[in-house]
Amino acid sequence: MxxxxxxxxxxxxxxxxxxxxxxxLAVWAVTETWRYPALWPQAFDDRAxxxxxxxxxxxxxxxxxxxxxxxTVAVVSCAIGLAAGRALGLHTFPGRGLVRFALxxxxxxxxxxxxxxxxxVFIRYHLxxxxxxxxxxxxxxxxxxxxxxxxxxxxRLDTAFEDQARVLGxxxxxxxxxxxxxxxxxxxxxxxMLTFLISWNEYVLTLLIGGGSVSTLPLLLFSAxxxxxxxxxxxxxxxxxxxxxxxxxxxxxxxTGPGAGRNDGRADPGMHPGAGATLAGLGRA
Amino acid sequence: MADAVPxxxxxxxxxxxxxxxxxxxxPVLDGFGLTVDEGTLTSLLGPSGCGKTTALRLLAGLLAPLxxxxxxxxxxxxxxxxxxRPLAVVFQQPLLxxxxxxxxxxxxxxRMQGLDRATTRRRVADMLDLVxxxxxxxxxxAQLSGGQEQRVAxxxxxVVRPSVLLLDEPxxxxxxxxxxxxxxxxxxxxxxxxxxxxxxxxxxxEAAALSDRVAVMLDGRIAQHGPPQDLxxxxxxxxxxxxxxxxxxxxxxxxxxxxxxPLGRIATGAPDGAATLAVRQExxxxxxxxxxxxLPALVTDARYRGTSWELDLQxxxxxxxxxTAPTIKAAPxxxxxxxxxxxxxxxxxx
Numbered sequence: 287m288x289x290x291x292x293x294x295x296x297x298x299x300x301x302x303x304x305x306x307x308x309x310x311l312a313v314w315a316v317t318e319t320w321r322y323p324a325l326w327p328q329a330f331d332d333r334a335x336x337x338x339x340x341x342x343x344x345x346x347x348x349x350x351x352x353x354x355x356x357x358t359v360a361v362v363s364c365a366i367g368l369a370a371g372r373a374l375g376l377h378t379f380p381g382r383g384l385v386r387f388a389l390x391x392x393x394x395x396x397x398x399x400x401x402x403x404x405x406x407v408f409i410r411y412h413l414x415x416x417x418x419x420x421x422x423x424x425x426x427x428x429x430x431x432x433x434x435x436x437x438x439x440x441x442r443l444d445t446a447f448e449d450q451a452r453v454l455g456x457x458x459x460x461x462x463x464x465x466x467x468x469x470x471x472x473x474x475x476x477x478x479m480l481t482f483l484i485s486w487n488e489y490v491l492t493l494l495i496g497g498g499s500v501s502t503l504p505l506l507l508f509s510a511x512x513x514x515x516x517x518x519x520x521x522x523x524x525x526x527x528x529x530x531x532x533x534x535x536x537x538x539x540x541x542t543g544p545g546a547g548r549n550d551g552r553a554d555p556g557m558h559p560g561a562g563a564t565l566a567g568l569g570r571a
Numbered sequence: 572m573a574d575a576v577p578x579x580x581x582x583x584x585x586x587x588x589x590x591x592x593x594x595x596x597x598p599v600l601d602g603f604g605l606t607v608d609e610g611t612l613t614s615l616l617g618p619s620g621c622g623k624t625t626a627l628r629l630l631a632g633l634l635a636p637l638x639x640x641x642x643x644x645x646x647x648x649x650x651x652x653x654x655x656r657p658l659a660v661v662f663q664q665p666l667l668x669x670x671x672x673x674x675x676x677x678x679x680x681x682r683m684q685g686l687d688r689a690t691t692r693r694r695v696a697d698m699l700d701l702v703x704x705x706x707x708x709x710x711x712x713a714q715l716s717g718g719q720e721q722r723v724a725x726x727x728x729x730v731v732r733p734s735v736l737l738l739d740e741p742x743x744x745x746x747x748x749x750x751x752x753x754x755x756x757x758x759x760x761x762x763x764x765x766x767x768x769x770x771x772x773x774x775x776x777e778a779a780a781l782s783d784r785v786a787v788m789l790d791g792r793i794a795q796h797g798p799p800q801d802l803x804x805x806x807x808x809x810x811x812x813x814x815x816x817x818x819x820x821x822x823x824x825x826x827x828x829x830x831x832x833p834l835g836r837i838a839t840g841a842p843d844g845a846a847t848l849a850v851r852q853e854x855x856x857x858x859x860x861x862x863x864x865x866l867p868a869l870v871t872d873a874r875y876r877g878t879s880w881e882l883d884l885q886x887x888x889x890x891x892x893x894x895t896a897p898t899i900k901a902a903p904x905x906x907x908x909x910x911x912x913x914x915x916x917x918x919x920x921x
Contacts, residue, residue, distance in 0.1 A: 446662065446664065446666055447666055447668065449631075449633055449653075449662075450660070450662060450666040450668075451668075451679070451683075452632075452633070452652075452653040452654050453631050453633070453653060453654075453656075453658070453659060453660040453728075453737075454654075454659060454679055454680035454683060454727065454728070454731060455654045455655075455680050455683040455684055455731055456654055456679075456680075456683045457652070457654045457683075460654075460683055464668075464679070464682075464683075465668060468668070468670040469669075469670075471670075
């Protein structure tokens, strides 16, 4: 059997591409002076780190706001995605193709255009400058992803397992909790991760809908960059990038760890669609 | 073991049930009626597509009838959602939940009933004992053999103490040896628990071996319902005899109380007109002496079956299949005599 050389190379390349900017950020975060044409900073200090970790600063509340909004968006969009994904993945109905296409619309149309349109509507319903308004706005780009990922998983779900649970005395909610969700777990993890990150990284929508009263990390980061203090901006960028990386690391372990590998496909390939299959299915959807 | 006894076994009655899968399509069941007596194992036997699985899904509430009623223990269950009906189903596939181990799978129904841990553990242990799976408690479904998976599925259905057990061809995916073993297990358990059981199958051998009563289902209706021997000895109609396929069907005519055809004249109570004589293969008596009593027959093929010979005989232009003792060594081309002892043919109109 030939050993795959391409895959390890590709993975190494990806890791380097992802980590190099982070290393640069880390260096910048502790730099005091770094003038052209030096390859290495002339002087280091921990000023930027102190600014960012100062409990009195706006960073900590920003972190909490961002995490709260992103978590809410992830849970709500996945709840919608579970219902909508079931309809798209398991049932045929007139206009299904159109619905699939419409779901992609927020992804295709430039975010700034969508945001301006949304802002007008949100102002009318007094949703601007509020956290729930921002959550609602973030749901617009997040829900299509959740729906498409879960629809792809639903197409491979064997509903005979749900029937089996029902004839053993499980009501609709229990079937969902004890049979359907465990079966969709890999896809659900991917969907939660994806929607969390969409909200976490969102800038334009937060700026326009939050109107400055809702300060998430990306907003603080942009203003730090605007102020020209590279060291503080770099330190803040670390705060923005590290939680998602940890988050992805933990979930990726859950997806590829022993639990996911246990399913050798003999019993039921349809019951536990793996994460890889889920992402592949997303391409097809 | 007393713990495994169902709370109450109940009879099942289908009453004029109409069902279809596609809106506007032809009904799969049209005026379907069947009674399954309390405590019996009744097989619903029919070719694929006859509607037997539809009947089972209707009873389980996985499908709603367009008309008619379904009663369990004398009470209509139509208003009850699936999970409130007092029954449990084992499907063709074991459908063990892959994220649960054997204990978790068997205890699933008890967890849904909200039973406490101690009771659940005790009842699951009883079930493991009943289906001979003690020691495999923490195995995952992927680590079980096909037979073990199906035994877990059976235990998982029995542990909830259903009033009615529904089996939808649960043995058809197993190899012959395991099928035999599982049949015995199903039979033993069913007798021990006196559990009303409806067994859907297309395998007549299985139905005959297992059942107290067999209901033959053809084209969405019960064509015959009775003890297994009756099916073979007194098929209710030509279509039942054709479906069973174990008898020679000899066309002839009935006139004034007697059937006339290639096998001679046989007295019958059947009405005048075209009629078919059903003759079981082992009822025909073959004599190697060409001068013996009976009709002259030409052996066209002879197959050795270990415990018997299977002969193809040509009698007056009709091909008959006969099963004889292994001592009757006939070869293709031999001229033999064949006769039907009195009382062994069965005349069916049509």
